[in-house]
Amino acid sequence: MKSMFSNNAAWLTKAYGKLEVKPAPYTPPGENEMVVKNHAVAINPVDWYKQRVGNFIFSWVKYPFILGGDVAGEIVEVGKRVQRFKVGDRVLAQALGMDRNCNRAAEGAFQQYTVVRANLAAPIPDNMSYERAVVLPLTLATAACGLFQKDHLALEYPSVPPKPTGKSVLIWGGSTSVGSNGIQLAVSAGYDVITTASPRNFDYVRKLGASQVFDYNSPAVVQDIIKALKGQTIAGALAIGAGSTDACLDIVHNCEGNKFVSMASAPIGFEAMPDRPGFSFKIFPLVLQLLRANASLRRKSRRRHVQTNFIDGGTIANNEVSRVIYEQFLPRALAEGQYIAAPDPYVVGRGLEYIQEGLDLQRKGVSAKKVVITL
Numbered sequence: 344m345k346s347m348f349s350n351n352a353a354w355l356t357k358a359y360g361k362l363e364v365k366p367a368p369y370t371p372p373g374e375n376e377m378v379v380k381n382h383a384v385a386i387n388p389v390d391w392y393k394q395r396v397g398n399f400i401f402s403w404v405k406y407p408f409i410l411g412g413d414v415a416g417e418i419v420e421v422g423k424r425v426q427r428f429k430v431g432d433r434v435l436a437q438a439l440g441m442d443r444n445c446n447r448a449a450e451g452a453f454q455q456y457t458v459v460r461a462n463l464a465a466p467i468p469d470n471m472s473y474e475r476a477v478v479l480p481l482t483l484a485t486a487a488c489g490l491f492q493k494d495h496l497a498l499e500y501p502s503v504p505p506k507p508t509g510k511s512v513l514i515w516g517g518s519t520s521v522g523s524n525g526i527q528l529a530v531s532a533g534y535d536v537i538t539t540a541s542p543r544n545f546d547y548v549r550k551l552g553a554s555q556v557f558d559y560n561s562p563a564v565v566q567d568i569i570k571a572l573k574g575q576t577i578a579g580a581l582a583i584g585a586g587s588t589d590a591c592l593d594i595v596h597n598c599e600g601n602k603f604v605s606m607a608s609a610p611i612g613f614e615a616m617p618d619r620p621g622f623s624f625k626i627f628p629l630v631l632q633l634l635r636a637n638a639s640l641r642r643k644s645r646r647r648h649v650q651t652n653f654i655d656g657g658t659i660a661n662n663e664v665s666r667v668i669y670e671q672f673l674p675r676a677l678a679e680g681q682y683i684a685a686p687d688p689y690v691v692g693r694g695l696e697y698i699q700e701g702l703d704l705q706r707k708g709v710s711a712k713k714v715v716i717t718l
């Protein structure tokens with residue numbers, strides 16, 4: 344049967360290729376899924392990592408593929424067992440496409456119609472635009488995985504209003520998109536948040552609820568944070584950004600409390616990969632550097648008696664954290680203004696053709712901004 348919807352996508356047709364806008368199949372939803380007609384999508388670093396680093400990461404992905412982890416739009420079809428949503432609802436959703444256990448282009452964000460899991464979606468408040476709402480899902484899930492999953496920091500769950508725990512959490516990299524969500528989630532879960540950012544973003548992270556902020560470029564930052572945490576009980580650290588785990592291991596080692604660092608980022612960035620399309624031999628020294636840095640972090644965590652675990656934002660789909668966040672907490676917290684959709688969207692343009700430009704822009708680096716494309 345011919346579908347009533349005709350779909351187009353920004354395809355990654357081969358490793359190291361540029362995105363190409365072409366027709367894509369329209370895929371109807373499975374039992375617990377729904378199809379969203381996307382009005383806005385957002386860019387995450389992993390999208391350009393995959394484009395630039397090829398099969399060295401997410402090696403299960405077969406080409407052509409559709410990248411992208413964040414959508415906001417209107418539901419056009421719901422699966423048989425979906426009860427929380429109906430056709431016409433405005434939702435934000437985490438697109439699971441590239442996740443190892445999903446690995447399905449139909450669930451990638453960079454197309455007009457995306458299949459999403461109902462448990463990774465939340466209603467958008469009436470007064471919020473799609474461009475603003477779409478900044479949330481993937482990095483919200485990443486922060487939630489690190490803070491709340493039982494194999495990570497296992498913090499108390501967030502609530503409206505927050506219930507104070509009397510404990511502190513360190514969020515290294517508070518002005519990143521993951522950090523902006525991490526700060527707000529930890530505050531909503533009743534923790535005092537200490538964070539790092541560049542001085543231009545000090546007011547921004549304070550507005551999100553951090554009680555103290557330190558410049559991660561200062562040579563004294565580790566000692567300063569250890570001093571600030573004296574006499575407090577730490578519930579662990581969420582490490583975001585290159586170099587963050589190393590610093591967090593030193594800090595948590597010197598604090599009372601939960602000796603655990605939940606890691607969002609690889610120890611080195613992929614910014615050194617060249618701009619031009621196609622394979623580059625630069626990947627080999629980078630991979631070597633990455634292996635060495637990981638081995639050194641493992642040694643340090645053993646020496647410091649601090650546990651670590653690497654975050655995979657997609658895993659909340661398989662445990663109760665997705666229900667806590669997307670169903671119980673976020674809709675109410677957004678409606679009551681306890682949670683804001685941060686960082687601010689930086690809208691690059693309208694149409695799938697702008698997604699490649701969005702990837703290039705996110706790769707050059709943004710500060711407290713989420714790169715967004717209107718569709």
Ligand SMILES: NC(=O)c1ccc[n+]([C@@H]2O[C@H](COP(=O)([O-])OP(=O)(O)OC[C@H]3O[C@@H](n4cnc5c(N)ncnc54)[C@H](OP(=O)(O)O)[C@@H]3O)[C@@H](O)[C@H]2O)c1
Pocket residue numbers: 387388389481482485515516517518519520521522540541542544559583584585586587606607608609653654655656657709710711712
């Ligand atoms: N594991 C997962 O599932 C997962 C999912 C999503 C993201 N991530 C990772 O999480 C990290 C953040 O992603 P994002 O999308 O939130 O990034 P983003 O918003 O693009 O990050 C931009 C921000 O990074 C900050 N920054 C730059 N270098 C830093 C450093 N060395 N330490 C701390 N902050 C630094 C800058 O802060 P200032 O402007 O204040 O200097 C800037 O505001 C990336 O490494 C990404 O790969 C992991």
